[in-house]
Amino acid sequence: MGCLRALGAEICRDGDTITVFPIKNPTEDSLLDCGESGSTLRFLLPVAAALCQSARFTGKGRLPERPIVHLADEMKKHGVAFSAEKLPFQISGRLTGGAYFLPGNVSSQYITGLLLALPLLSRESTLNLTSKLESGAYVRMTLSALERFGIHAEVSGGTYAIPGGQTFSSSEALQVDSDWSNAAFFLAAGALGGKISLTGLDLNSSQSDRAILDLLRRFGAEIEVRGGLVTVSPGKLRGCEIDVAEIPDLLPVLSVVAACSAGETRFTNAGRLRLKESDRLTATAALISSLGGTVTELPDGLLIGGGKLSGGVADSFRDHRIAMSAAVAACRCARPVTILGADAVRKSYPAFFEEYAKLGGRVHVL
Missing domain, CATH: 3.65.10.10 (Enolpyruvate transferase domain)
Incomplete structure (x- = not known):
């Protein structure tokens, strides 16, 4: 939640209820502290690059050593520059649409991050898996969540086709599954x-x-x-x-x-x-x-x-x-x-x- 607030979201908590108001004007060059959370880093790297011209990322513990190279390499091919190979670093340049290629057996979080970001781009993108998908349930959960927010992605084997120019919308309260x-x-x-x-x-x-x-x-x-x-x-x-x-x-x-x-x-x-x-x-x-x-x-x-x-x-x-x-x-x-x-x-x-x-x-x- 701290990273989303840093990007410009308004988030209110009342007991067990969390209300999130959409990001209207993304905060440029915001500092996103991911703590020790690999999912936060891998989800928000492409999202921040889709929303902002620049953003800064940091983390602690073992997070700077955990792999992001495959995701970072694909982002570099699509308009995003990294100031360093591992945390802390700054990204600059807007993410662009096109063909993305990722292994399916390293981290499903790479895939989730791009599935969240690519609908926001102006042109259609494809996300192509170069190896067998592992932890596929998490990708299916992502696609289900996207659908509930009005986002469409076409899945064919190991390829995801994501139209650009889509808008996330929510008209209902969501009940979060027990963990x-x-x-x-x-x-x-x-x-x-x-x-x-x-x-x-x-x-x-x-x-x-x-x-x-x-x-x-x-x-x-x-x-x-x-x-x-x-x-x-x-x-x-x-x-x-x-x-x-x-x-x-x-x-x-x-x-x-x-x-x-x-x-x-x-x-x-x-x-x-x-x-x-x-x-x-x-x-x-x-x-x-x-x-x-x-x-x-x-x-x-x-x-x-x-x-x-x-x-x-x-x-x-x-x-x-x-x-x-x-x-x-x-x-x-x-x-x-x-x-x-x-x-x-x-x-x-x-x-x-x-x-x-x-x-x-x-x-x-x-």
């Missing part, structure tokens, strides 16, 4: 500790991380869905093989479940996790190992030997998903788990430890 990615931590805790029930989850959501229910079933957890209530209880857990190409954010917490299951679990197609808030493959392997589990790190996956976790000191690597996964692991550990950098949860779930305590978890701040 399956964050719900996954408590659902996994239900499989490892005691029965946990969650309300407010849309079982028909287009979020890919809704797959957490089916995956916990595969491990052997007991799942009950009744009305709007989802309940997960421990079962006889056994390892399995999981392709995480479409659900990379679930790997850390599923690795905890795997470490507490009988037999081996193999996670495949996880190479993109090396480009997250941490090298999330290495960080997850370190988490499991530090708590007494058996894990082998592979170039694009993990092999986890089942059994049990003992507890100990876990480094979050300043990664919110590693910190929350460590807390879930504590449900099954014989000894306490001390999480270094636990405040990393503030990035996506500031109230995580409060909710954890409400469910019976014991939390002590050192």
